[in-house]
Amino acid sequence: MKHNVGEFLFGRAPQTSLPERVSDAITRQQSNSEQLIGWVQLLLVTIFGTLYAIAPKTAMNEGFHPVPWALALYFLFTFSRLALSYRINLPAPVLTLSVIADISLLMVLIWSFHIQYMQPASFYLKAPTMMYVFIFISLRALRFDPRYILLAGASAAIGWLVLVLYVLWSEGGHSMITRNYVTYLTSNSILIGAEVDKIISIVMVSGVLAIAVLRAQRSFRRAVAEEIAAQDLSRFVSREVAHRITHADQQIRPGDGEAVNATVMFTDIEGFSTVSETLSPTELAQMLNEYFCATSAVIEKFGGVITQFQGDAMLITFNAVKPDPNHGENAVRTALEIQHLCETTTFCHGGKLKTRCGINTGDIIVGAIGSENRLTFTVHGDTVNIAARLEPLNKQFGTYILVAETTRAQCDGPLASTGWTQRGDVTVRGRSQPTPIFSTDYRKHDDVFAPNLTGITTS
Template sequence: MKNNISEFLFGRTPENSLPERVNTAITAQQSKSEQLIGWVQLILVTIFATLYALAPKTAMSDGFHPVPWALGLYFIITFTRLVLSYRINLPAWVLTLSVIADISLLMVLIWSFHIQYMQPASFYLKAPTMMYVFIFISLRALRFDPRYILLAGASAAFGWLALVFYVLWSEGGHSMITRDYVTYLTSNSILIGAEIDKIISIVMVSGVLAIAVLRAQRSFRRAVSEEIAVRDLSRFVSREVADRITHADQQIRPGDGEAVHATIMFTDIEGFSTISEKLRPAELARMLNEYFAATSAIIEKFGGVITQFQGDAMLITFNALKPDANHAESAVKTALEIQKLCETRNFCHGSKLKTRCGINTGDIIVGAIGSENRLTFTVHGDTVNIAARLEPLNKQYGTYILASEATVTHCKDHSFAAIWTRQGDVTVRGRTRPTPIFSTSHHAFHNGAI
């Protein structure tokens, strides 16, 4: 019950603590906020001093005038704190004293009005300067920390209560109390209810602001946690998959998926087992990292999404997770450029890495498979199976790019027609119906299409 009330008032607590790097960034942002607060306060005291200087000085005491002294002291404190905020990260005790000092100086300034204008103490209770209390409280919301809002509100409420008690204590204070609202407004009389209303307003404004900031703070931390999760998750799966998982309207369950018309490409490094035997594990990992970095740049260039890594093999989709009207053409261009890369670049062990590609176009299902506790977001269907079978057939035909008739047909660029060589009809493993297959290479592609 207690947790439900707390969550209702203040919002849901983030489930995961933020990494230290994120907390450091938030702390840095709060330091910037403290600088902003300092500038606003400096502008306020300047405006207040200007108004005081321009206002007519009627019915004022010829003796000591506390207002300019209070304004001067407040200016010095504000300016000093502003300079320090640019040099150091102000510690909590400095911020606490700063909030108390701000409110205290404002209360002293208000208190001094009855001396300045030679009026009874109740005179200052009607000073419009009291409205500055709410400005000082709301300024603390810029730091995004409810503690200082509550501290400012508590200091202001206590300060105003002290001013009221001073009026009641001072000579003739009790005799000036009235219950008549008109008398209160048109004289120096005191209406206790009006002063209680001011204190309640201070407390309520501070409380509402603190709750609003705390709710926003918790929402912000949850949003940052989710953003970090998406960013970190996208290092293990594609950004598109991570976004689909984290932004789903409902929790993804096994079997959830959607049918799309897309192009699938499987890739595999020729002779990878032989290469692996000649390299130490660290060298092998370095080689694969270089290879995947180079090929990933090409895949991203043409709008493909790496849906799955398996050893040296990749499952790449076009128009499955990222919209692409010319998905078949994009897949072929990707395969051609990967082939060109592998022929021209030496990787860390000094050799070429020839890559075989199998491409097919058709209807697929994009979604999650597995159990409730362990899911894999992937693509499946007959189209995917055919693409997977075409890739190893390159070894049989001595080719590096094999595509189905569906892919060739869906290529809208007519210049692609001249680059295909029909290899015949094959019955791929798992199917009874023959599949027409075509091969190509980047040498056969003319006219600078890539």
């Protein structure tokens, strides 16, 4: 019950703490906020001084005038703290004393009015300057820390209570107390209920502001944590998949998916087992990282999305999670440039890595599969199965790019009419219907494709 009430009032607390780099960024932002608070308070004291300077000085004490001194002291304090905030990140004890000093100086300024104008102490209880208390309290919301809002509110409530008690003491009893509202407004009489209302208002405003800031703070921290999780997730899956997962209107459940017409490409490194035998695990990892970095740049260039890594193999989709009206042609261009990249690049540790590609176009299902507690976001369907079977068939034909008829038919212009070798109708393993397939090579598209080759190289 206690937990439910707390969550109802203050919002749901973030489940995890923020990384240190984010906490440091928030601290820097709060430091900037303290500077902003200092500038606003400097503006306020300037307004105080200006109003005092232009106000008529009638019926004033001919001797000591405390208001200018109080204003000067407050200006000096505000200016000093503002200058200090630009030199250091003000620690909590300094901020605490600063908040108390702000309110105390304001109360001293209000208290000095009855001396300045030679009136009974009850005179200052009706000073409109009291309204600045709420400005000082609300200024603390700029720091995004409810503790200092509550501290300012508590200081103001106690400060005003002290002023009321001083009035009662200075008047020597209850002679100035009245229950008549008209008398209260038209004289220096004291209406206890009015002063209690002011204190209650200070406390309520401070409490509401503190709750609002705490709720916003918790929402902000949850949002930052989720944003960091999404950024980290995009390092393990594609940005498009991460965005789809984190921005879904409803929580993704097993079996959720949609049917789209897309192109699927499977890639695999030729003779990777042989390469692995000659390298240490560290060297192999370095080579693979270099290879994936280079091929990922090509895939991204043509709008492809790496949906899945599996060892040295990749599952790449076009128009599955990112719109691409020319998905078939872009998949072929990706395969051609990857082949060119592998032919012309020597990866670290002397690695030459040739890549086989199998490509197919058709209807697929894009979505999540697995259990409630463990999901994977992938694509599946007959189109995917055919693309997966075409990739190893390259070994049979001595090729590096095999494409189904449905994909070749999507190619436009010269890319569609030249550079293709028909390999007949092949019944791939696991299917009864034959699939017309074609092979191609980047060398056969020099007149069409060469201008688009990036010539990516790596050390």
